[in-house]
Amino acid sequence: RIVYVNGRYVPYAEASVHIDDRGFQFADGVYEVCEVRDGRIIDEPRHFARLKRSLDELKMAAPMNEACLSVVLTEVLHRNRVRSGLVYLQVTRGVARREFFFPADDVPPTLVVTARSVDPLKGESVAAEGIRVVTVPENRWERVDIKTTGLLPNVLAKMQAKAAGAREAWFVDRDGFITEGGSSNAWIISEEDVLITRPAESGILRGVTRTTLIDLARKEGLKVEERAFTVTEAKVAKEAFITSATTIVTPVIELDSAAIGGGKPGPLVKRLRSGFHAIAAWRSI
Numbered sequence: 001r002i003v004y005v006n007g008r009y010v011p012y013a014e015a016s017v018h019i020d021d022r023g024f025q026f027a028d029g030v031y032e033v034c035e036v037r038d039g040r041i042i043d044e045p046r047h048f049a050r051l052k053r054s055l056d057e058l059k060m061a062a063p064m065n066e067a068c069l070s071v072v073l074t075e076v077l078h079r080n081r082v083r084s085g086l087v088y089l090q091v092t093r094g095v096a097r098r099e100f101f102f103p104a105d106d107v108p109p110t111l112v113v114t115a116r117s118v119d120p121l122k123g124e125s126v127a128a129e130g131i132r133v134v135t136v137p138e139n140r141w142e143r144v145d146i147k148t149t150g151l152l153p154n155v156l157a158k159m160q161a162k163a164a165g166a167r168e169a170w171f172v173d174r175d176g177f178i179t180e181g182g183s184s185n186a187w188i189i190s191e192e193d194v195l196i197t198r199p200a201e202s203g204i205l206r207g208v209t210r211t212t213l214i215d216l217a218r219k220e221g222l223k224v225e226e227r228a229f230t231v232t233e234a235k236v237a238k239e240a241f242i243t244s245a246t247t248i249v250t251p252v253i254e255l256d257s258a259a260i261g262g263g264k265p266g267p268l269v270k271r272l273r274s275g276f277h278a279i280a281a282w283r284s285i
């Protein structure tokens with residue numbers, strides 16, 4: 001297995017970053033995860049746009065331009081013969097003696113790129129069954145719109161889900177509204193087949209899969225309402241699901257032990273899942 005670290009393609013076992021890397025010291029880094037399907041990176045331009053936004057918000061320099069970054073991602077995929085799976089990239093503010101203030105401008109950012117094959121049948125079998133979700137109090141900082149590697153609240157929330165036999169945790173804000181999942185966006189479908197998901201302006205990461213699914217739904221003539229919804233509303237929803245680059249569209253069949261849609265994946269979520277790659281593949285040509 002080969003990975004890319006700061007200008008070099010190296011064997012996984014030999015890859016390393018410095019102990020004074022700000023990613024390690026302060027989680028002073030941002031990342032992206034893209035789905036790879038039939039050897040192609042799904043929605044790469046949207047991932048690059050979000051990466052740029054994360055970097056800008058943190059006043060962090062880009063490690064290279066997007067055309068070069070695209071070449072590196074593709075090269076890592078090729079060297080690992082990944083046709084189906086994911087590619088991960090992380091940028092940190094680089095290596096400097098531990099000090100809260102940003103280092104001097106001439107400190108180069110760290111860039112790490114890895115890729116891994118994932119059997120597409122695995123995701124299909126999870127989606128065919130549907131997943132359980134538990135709610136947890138929102139305890140993250142206000143800048144969850146930035147895709148930083150500071151994910152400890154997400155790790156703890158997902159561990160709580162795992163302990164309860166669930167696959168995802170949905171954060172709930174002080175007013176009882178669901179924000180998003182530990183590593184996914186949250187959606188419900190109303191009795192009238194309206195897709196409801198929280199606006200990306202507050203409390204969530206603007207998921208690339210979320211954006212592409214909104215495109216798809218509207219193209220299919222479905223209504224999408226970007227508004228916050230409560231736990232109570234979600235528990236009585238017709239269908240519910242999550243989106244992310246690694247799960248695409250995956251049905252939620254249980255929320256805090258309340259069955260959704262009779263505890264089985266519903267028809268609309270199934271249709272959205274199967275329609276997703278048609279539009280995503282077309283978008284990434």
Ligand code: PMP
Nearest residue numbers: 183184185205207208209244245
């Ligand atoms: N919210 C959070 C907190 C996430 O970690 C992710 C996955 N990166 C998402 C939403 C979904 O984003 P995307 O569709 O771009 O994978």
